[in-house]
Amino acid sequence: MNIKTVALALGASLVMTTSALAQEYTFKLHHMLSAKAPSHTEMLEPWARAVEENSGGKVKIEIFPSMTLGGRPPELIQQARDGVVDLIWTVNGYTPGLFPRTEVFELPTVFKNDPVAANLAMYDMFEESLKDDYKGLEVMFLHVHAGQAIHMRSDDVRSPADLAGKKLRIPTRTGAWVIEALGASPVAMPVPELPPALQKGVVDGALIPWEIIAPLKIQEQTEFQIEGAEKERLGTTTFQVSMNGDRWGSLPPEIQQAFKDASGREWWGEVGNVWRATDDFGIELAVKSGNTHTTLSEEETAAFREALAPVVDRWIDDVSSKGIDGAGLVEKARELIATNGGAS
Incomplete structure (x- = not known):
């Protein structure tokens, strides 16, 4: 092996080691739809990459679609609460009665046709009116789809x-x-x-x-x-992306901030735009x-x-x-x- 080859090998090893050290926090995000679904490609992946970027490379979020970590969709909430997985994206209504306050946004004549407005309204109401629904969880963001x-x-x-x-x-x-x-x-x-x-x-x-x-x-x-x-x-239907509460509590402030910065009010509104656009594509x-x-x-x-x-x-x-x-x-x-x- 010549000097150039050795140098390249050492350089590659250093890059891999540095990358491994940089990613100090790895999270598993579990959901029920395929990796080709717009919810995965247009919402979950961009959000995960934003968190990783905000953390300066210290966070890695691995997304597991199609229930590949086991169980059925109605079990996702319990998987998060039990710490079987770190993060979940799921339909609130798969576990009836667990999120009664948030259900208000599902009601006909309350939700009519505007997912952006509904998402922003949920953000504005969350701390005062909805948070009690989510014991044992740390909500990253809530959203609705474009409607039933x-x-x-x-x-x-x-x-x-x-x-x-x-x-x-x-x-x-x-x-x-x-x-x-x-x-x-x-x-x-x-x-x-x-x-x-x-x-x-x-x-x-x-x-x-x-x-x-x-x-x-x-x-x-x-x-x-x-x-x-x-x-x-x-x-409509309400959804959540949430983290196990204990895992959240174990994170240092700067890592929590990386998640918060990716999950602010502007993002909740943008998710509404994502679902409106994918809805228009579906009917076409x-x-x-x-x-x-x-x-x-x-x-x-x-x-x-x-x-x-x-x-x-x-x-x-x-x-x-x-x-x-x-x-x-x-x-x-x-x-x-x-x-x-x-x-x-």
């Missing part, structure tokens, strides 16, 4: 009566109440289980955003995608594949609003029985969504 739209295997939908007797998939209890208010039967399941359920006729349709069309090829299992006037939706894909995109008239949309008004009252009664000011949360959420409207 109706996807049907073979039926167009123009009125609540068109859904009577149908079976629809939904991941959350608030979504189940929406489906019941429309005269249909809710079928709870994590979204990765939806494609075979549609193919086999286990469900007639689903309440999901357009975003999920591409990663799960929903356009191949449905014929109709339906939403209200001006992209109005039937509520469905239409190009030959599906029918139905936009309800204002009159037809108003009929859905009227049918769904009791869902908000049901939620207020439910959380109020647990000592939570449901009416106050609805009022505050609506006010802040309106204030943050048009922030994208």
Whole structure:
């Protein structure tokens, strides 16, 4: 081995050693969708890289998609709370009743069509009104998707009566109440289980955003995608990226700050933009594949609003029985969504 070869080998070894020393904190982030899903490529990866950069290379976040560390999507919250993994991205509603205050943002007529405004409203309400939902966890950020739209295997939908007797998939209890208010039967399941359920006729349709069309090829299992006037939706779903509370508490201030700087108010708003853009891509894909995109008239949309008004009252009664000011949360959420409207 000549001197040049030895020098190159030593140099490479030094770079590897320096890199290993620099990455003093490694975190595992676990989630339920594939590495090709927009939630992974457009949200989780950029956020993780921002944390790493903020830390000066001391942090490494390894992302494990598609439940590759084991378990089913509803188990992600417990995995984080138990410290089985460091970080999770999950649907709050996969564990019904654990995040009652945050559910206010899922309600129809509270959330209509603006994920940016909803995310910013959650940020503004978090410390005072939502934080008690997240004991044992350190929330990095919360977000919603672009809203529940109706996807049907073979039926167009123009009125609540068109859904009577149908079976629809939904991941959350608030979504189940929406489906019941429309005269249909809710079928709870994590979204990765939806494609075979549609193919086999286990469900007639689903309440999901357009975003999920591409990663799960929903356009191949449905014929109709339906939403209200001006992209109005039937509520939405809340999500979280959270860390095990003990792991968070063990980190030095400068590492905590690296996470905080990547997870500020501006980022919560940007996540709303990500989900709006991927939603638009999803519906374009469905239409190009030959599906029918139905936009309800204002009159037809108003009929859905009227049918769904009791869902908000049901939620207020439910959380109020647990000592939570449901009416106050609805009022505050609506006010802040309106204030943050048009922030994208």
